Amino acid sequence: MFRPVLTLARRLGLRAGRCAVCGTVVPDGGSPLCAACAGALPLRTGGLCPACGEMSGRKEDPPSLCPECRADPPPWDELYFHGQYAGAMRRLIIGYKFHNRFERSRLLGTLGVSAFTARRGRVPDAVVPVPLHDRRLVWRGFNQSLEIARGLARHVDSPLLIHGLTRTRNTPPQTRFGLKERQANIKGAFAADSALVKGRRLLLVDDVYTTGSTLRECARTLKRAGCAGVDVLVLARTVLE
Incomplete structure (x- = not known):
């Protein structure tokens, strides 16, 4: 048309x-x-928990830790995201991941950078994408988290550790499971290269935060390998009903 x-x-x-x-x-x-x-595609900078991204109150309100993160902090320090996983953001990401809209890489990278700079993100020693298993990578043709991480690494002028974190098991997609099943499904599914990550503060990058199970397992794996600390950046945060 x-x-x-x-x-x-x-x-x-x-x-x-x-x-x-x-x-x-x-x-x-x-x-x-x-x-x-x-x-x-509004940028969300307030009315959210800076640790898990839970959105509450007015978007003009300053970031404040939610009760869950005060009681049980996640294995990272800060979480940055652009906006809610809904509407235009959801269509943008789904088209990119599942309908071969690879030309959206640069735009999505720009949204990631804007989320990081708006919250005055801490410059990392290196950037690490959440990896895909080799079989999933062959099926999809690219790792969306890696492509988003490329733009972040260029922006902060930090090394991109493509092999800093690897996926050792080809787990079923997390979208099939509830919270407890997601945690069990992803447990032990990653390995970190201590020679690359030890002593470094890292920025872990993914596309969407739903329950945080994958990101928690990745962050714990990196910490066990000796990294100095982890921050997380995702494009979008799902609001669970």
Whole structure:
């Protein structure tokens, strides 16, 4: 439906592309998003727990630890995320991961950087993506967490440790399970290279935080390998009902 508009733009000497979310025609060289989709991807910086990202209260409220994280802190110090896993953000990530929309890599990396800089994230010694098992990597063709981590590593000018963390078991997708089943499914599924991570403060990167089971297991694995500390960055935080 957009082809006639693009053809007309070219005839008039205008450069045009499409919105990365909805496909609406947008000027080439400008934002990869139309105004409506850009407005539907708000950056959340307040009214949240800085440890787990649980959102409560007004978005203008300062970050404050939730009761759960005060009682049982996660195995990382800070969690950064851009916004809620819903609406335009959900469509953007699902299209990227499951419908071969690899051209969205740069945009998603930019959203990750904006989340990090808005919260004045601590510059890490190295950046570590949550890994995929080799079989899953062959099936999908790329690791979305690695591609997001590339942009973060460039932004903070820190090494990207592609092999700092590896997945040793090809676990079933976490989306099939509830909280307890997720924890059991992912337990012992990772290994860290102590030669790469020991003594370093790390930024662990993934795309979506749902229950945090995967990120907790990754952070614990890195700490057992001797890293100095872990912060976490994800693009989106799921709000559980």
